[in-house]
Amino acid sequence: MKVLKPLFCLLLLLSISSVTQAQSIKNLKVEPPFWFANMPTEKLQLMLYAEDIGNYRASIDAEGITLVNQVVGDSPNYLFVNLLIGKDVKAGDFDITLTNGKKQHTFAYTLNTRSADANRNQGFSAEDVIYLLMPDRFANGNPDNDTIEGMLEPARRSYPSGRHGGDIQGVKEHLDYIKSLGMTAVWLTPVFENDQTPEYKAYHGYAATDMYKVDRRFGSNAEFLDFVETCHEMGLKVIMDMIHNHIGDQHWWMKDLPFNNWVHDKSVYGNTNYRGTIASDPYAAQFDKDKLQKGWFVTEMPDLDQRNPQLADYLIQNTLWWIEYSGVDGIRMDTYLYPYQDYMARWAKEVIEAYPDFNIVGESWVETVAHEAYWQQNLPGQSDGYESHLPSVTDFQIHFAVRDAFNQDFGWESGLMKIYYALSQDRLYSDPMKNVIFLDNHDIHRIYSTLGEKPEHLKMAYAFLMTTRGIPQVYYGTELAFKQGPADWGDGGKRADMPGGWAGDERSVFTENDRTNAENDMLNYVSKITNWRKNSKAIHEGKLLHFVPENNVYVYFRYTDNERVMVVMNMNEEATTISKAKHIEMLRGYATGTNVVTDATVDLTKDFTVPAKTTMVLELH
Structure with a gap:
């Protein structure tokens, strides 16, 4: 890795012949594609990608903008340019000149004006009820984008684990339905481009192949921005799902990695052990830690090494870009326990410092309250000295307790005692009211089936979810008592389509007359208690x-x-x-x-x- 200081760059440019050829750099890719004036941070790292771009040096002559250094990747096709953007710099374009001997190329980089909309970046709290949905499985608003020429996976709705064609437009068209339930926030599983092979089935969004683009089968960046704005106009918040642990193996980086240590070596570490408890285990073996942090989640998901400083900056900056660009109100960070702890703490700290009203929930799928509480910010008495800056954790302990309460005979340590025992340990959290609580989600069997497919059990559990401490999250279809699909459907069994979300469906659950009596009974119950909750300060x-x-x-x-x-x-x-x-x-x-x-x-x-x-x-x- 070569770090080039500004003085060296200046001397290099002075030594170049005054006869310089203006030359276009073919297929120059710049990320982020644009930035914003007057951001909370003055730091800006530009990733430049083009053939042999590492042999060029950047120079900038713009008031208030300082070139700090330039870093050449292990691949000669990357150049990282680190800038400071002064607080007084106005929105608009500034020129960046790239020089390689007598070759010179100048391009304009844009600083946009930040939005003044007070409805943006509101965060979420125990006042909210979050509705979690998968865009691919909710509704298909634009059939024309189901299959995109040149993208690897077509729509295959008859295949339970394939891409079905749902999109952002479809969700937008049914926001009235979501709001009528009493929900106050919408969490979409990731909308990033996932241009993975059909064999992998990346409709879920967790295998990003471009972190600055919405998948075209879901819509466009502009459509996502419009979706967020529409939600805000309707009084709904938006939570964006992100992943910093891994990418998809078809990500454009994988054909030409910026640095040799950009991803972990699968031939050395294999796949992860999926044991999040290791990260907070004071007695954990290094072998186990390496498997957790460096092993790939699955073969199609290369594991990112956030110890690389350029990658860490890239990921943090990507987060800030999406928050500022789209106006989302919160982030759910996938697999929070799998990356390096120090990186995740830095990421959460910098995001919250930049957007103090924002909120983040980290997926912390572990087996005990103590292991869960470890990750929440301001937790006193951490013997290992770890200082987390994560406001909220996904409270799997509540899910486990409800699951067991309704599937065990009542006894000294079973039945409803499971719920009591889980809550009685709340002293271990720094603030249990910030925990995101849930009955199920896209990775867990449908709660209705887990509770024996008894409507009275689902109603009991739902009322508990709406009245105990924390921030409730409801998985789409729960209001209709969705059942778990057949075992041979795999994950598709947890992620059924909403009937009526596709043209030609035999019926629409978005319409009262098309719902069964049982569905209307459950939906009315959910709507009644969720809407009541909106006004209860208690x-x-x-x-x-x-x-x-x-x-x-x-x-x-x-x-x-x-x-x-x-x-x-x-x-x-x-x-x-x-x-x-x-x-x-x-x-x-x-x-x-x-x-x-x-x-x-x-x-x-x-x-x-x-x-x-x-x-x-x-x-x-």
Whole structure:
């Protein structure tokens, strides 16, 4: 790696003959394609890619813009140009001149004006309910982009694990449906270009082949920007899914890596061991750490080495570019535990410093509360000294607890006690209210099937999700009690299409008359309790107090100084009586409660009854 200081570059240019040939550099690629004036950071790294570009040297003569250094890659076809963009530099173009002996090429680089829209980059919190969907499986708004000439994978809707043709336009056309459910934020699985081979099936978006482009089968960058703006106009936030652990093996880098250490050597490390707990294990063997951090996620996903300083800068800068360009409100970072810890901490820190109102949730798929809590920012007492800057973690412990609660007989350590035990360890988190909680997602079997395909169980679990601490995330189709598909569908079984999202579908679940009675019943339940949640400060910011489950009944309260909500989960096959005396410390001073689902009034001056297989949510008065 050659680092060229500005003084050396100046002397080199002075030594060149005054007779210089203006010459175009064929197929010059510049990333980021443009930047913004008055960004929170003054640093800007340009990746220049073209044949033999490493033999050129850049020079800039623009007020307020400083060329710090230039770095030539191990490949002669890369040149990294590091700049400082002063705070007073105005939006517009400035010239960059590239010189190689008598050859010279000048191109204009653009600094755009930052948006002044106050609705952008709002972050997300416990006030929100996040609706997670996969664009390829939700709705097809533009059939013309299903199969793109020159791209490797065509649309194959009859193939459960193939690309089905859903797109950004399709999601946009059904935002009214999403909002009617009571959702306040939309999380799309990645929309980056995934131009992978048909054998790999990259409809999910987690194998990026270009990190600055929306996949053309989903739409365009401009369409994504329009989608975000439309969501904001409707009062919906947008969460963008990103991946810094790996790329797709068809990424254009892989044909000509910038540096030899840009990706880890699969011949040495193989595939990862998928054991995220290793990253926080004080006794972990280096062999296991290497497998986690350096092994490839799958054969088609080269594992990035964020220790390379140019790559680290590239990834962080790409994040800032998308936040500024699109106006998204938050990021969900995939496989947060797999890259190098120091890099992930730096990434989160720089993003939040640049956008203080923003929020990030890191996917932290681990087996215990302690392993989960390790990754949240401001956690005291880390014996290894690790300082995380990640605001939110994906709370897999809540998912595990709900799964087990409904699939185990009630006992001292089973049934509803699983939920109690998970929450009783919240002292380990720096702020459990920032945890993103969920029943299922695109990587887990459908929760309805996991709970035995019993509507009453799904309703009970959903009411818990809407009323416990944290930021709820709902996977698309849960509101319709989607079932898990057949085992031979693979991941496609978790990711069914929304009927009616495609022209020619026999029916549309987006329309009440086309839904079954069971679907309407579940959707109405979800809509009722989710919309109620939007206005409950006790749920958004209140404390939690719970009672140890007894006789298959779990009672807890969410409360502020001015509001109080009582929740009773009755897992029994028959109705149960709730004792006023037992819960008097939280019921004192309240005479009635309004059932937020049925609107019925419950008399709290005496014992009351909760029906079988019901989570009753009462707003106290």
